[in-house]
Amino acid sequence: MADGSGMAAAAAVDMGGHVMIEVCAAERRQMALVCRLEARCFGLERVLYGQWQRVGAPGVETWIAYINAAAAGFLISYPHDIDAISCPYVAALGVVPHYRRLGAAHALLRTMLLRYGAAWLHVRASNASAIALYAAMCFTVDRRVSAYYRDGEDALLMHTVVLQASD
Numbered sequence: 125m126a127d128g129s130g131m132a133a134a135a136a137v138d139m140g141g142h143v144m145i146e147v148c149a150a151e152r153r154q155m156a157l158v159c160r161l162e163a164r165c166f167g168l169e170r171v172l173y174g175q176w177q178r179v180g181a182p183g184v185e186t187w188i189a190y191i192n193a194a195a196a197g198f199l200i201s202y203p204h205d206i207d208a209i210s211c212p213y214v215a216a217l218g219v220v221p222h223y224r225r226l227g228a229a230h231a232l233l234r235t236m237l238l239r240y241g242a243a244w245l246h247v248r249a250s251n252a253s254a255i256a257l258y259a260a261m262c263f264t265v266d267r268r269v270s271a272y273y274r275d276g277e278d279a280l281l282m283h284t285v286v287l288q289a290s291d
């Protein structure tokens with residue numbers, strides 16, 4: 125495994141024999157790697173206040189997507205209260221620019237959905253790429269949250285549920 129993670133694979137997808145995507149659970153000792161990924165996805169300011177600082181904390185689950193053994197993206201999740209109910213929540217999801225549109229974010233979200241059966245998240249109302257990703261994965265908009273972000277931008281609160289065979 126690249127980056128010395130040595131983690132057991134949670135999911136591996138062979139994309140037609142050319143691109144191999146592997147999603148692995150991350151441990152606390154991989155904080156620095158997640159920090160680098162978060163900064164490459166969202167900008168250097170995330171080194172100061174990014175979600176990477178939660179990696180390995182109680183209740184926090186982090187996955188790293190590797191594309192052909194190179195760390196390409198990450199997802200950090202933890203329980204978050206939505207209308208006073210604790211829900212599985214995507215705190216951060218990003219794929220570094222070089223590896224986008226290869227299925228890494230889809231594989232990360234799929235891993236979380238297989239684990240929890242549902243996912244909630246906030247996304248910037250202007251983030252067309254991310255909204256397209258979530259729509260492609262059957263997320264729906266629960267509500268618009270006015271001035272959710274520090275810069276005053278609105279968020280869309282979105283969620284999806286994986287139906288069980290018995291549903």
Ligand SMILES: CC(C)(COP(=O)(O)OP(=O)(O)OC[C@H]1O[C@@H](n2cnc3c(N)ncnc32)[C@H](O)[C@@H]1OP(=O)(O)O)[C@@H](O)C(=O)NCCC(=O)NCCS
Pocket residue numbers: 165166197217218219220223224225226227228229230231245246247248251252253254256257258260
């Ligand atoms: C949004 C983001 C995570 C998508 O990651 P990705 O690995 O490129 O996404 P995937 O390859 O798994 O895309 C799966 C599907 O989502 C949709 N999608 C993803 N990016 C898209 C884009 N830029 N435009 C239109 N549709 C898009 C497509 O349906 C795509 O399937 P396709 O490639 O077969 O058409 C990535 O662009 C990113 O890191 N952006 C910056 C950080 C960010 O905005 N994170 C989300 C915060 S809420």
